[in-house]
Amino acid sequence: MSKPEEKADPLMAFLLQQKQKDDRGVLADLRCGFSEAKAFRAWPHIAPFCKLNDNQSRLPVQTVCAAFATHPENARKGNLGATMRKIDMATIEGRFKRLLNCDTVAELCERIPAVIRAAKAKGIPVDYQLLYWDIRNWEKKDIKLDWADAFWGTDGGGR
Secondary structure (H helix, E strand, O other): OOOHHHHHHHHHHHHHHHHHHOOHHHHHHHHHHHOOOOHHHOHHHHHHHOOOOOHHHHHHHHHHHHHHHHOOOEOOOOOHHHHHHHHHHHHHHHHHHHHHOOOOHHHHHHHHHHHHHHHHHHOOOEOHHHHHHHHHOOOOOOHHHHHHHHHHOOOOOOO
16 A cells, blocks of 8 residues: 555645645646536546546546645645644544545545535644545545544544
8 A cells, every 4th residue: 555645645736736826727627526516617627637438447536636725735644633623622523534434436426525625724733644545445444543533532632
């Protein structure tokens, strides 16, 4: 299994480049990745990073790109459980449990936009590189346990 940064580095470089350029058109297209009806607008930009006709390949890239374009504050550490802990445990716990209940990458990707918008509203950065790795490995690894430990655990750090 590759390290989180190995597959995400080119994708993160692309996203950070768009942020630096302040390319509003590209960022608007990427945000469309959150909408099933408009997702096709993101495809020309994400095609170099995935197989568009393979949900397992496309959905993690599409979701992370849409998330970054929505809230481009990138953290250096902390999985989504740690991010959600910082948002407000009392008000977001139900949403967090619904994330953990997701069995597939597709289900998970449907629920992430609300979390990203909540993080944006509170000004809490997201580790997009780790989020990408976690989504890609959702069905294979114990990502749920890592997120739960970061959310409910004693240190709240997460990896």
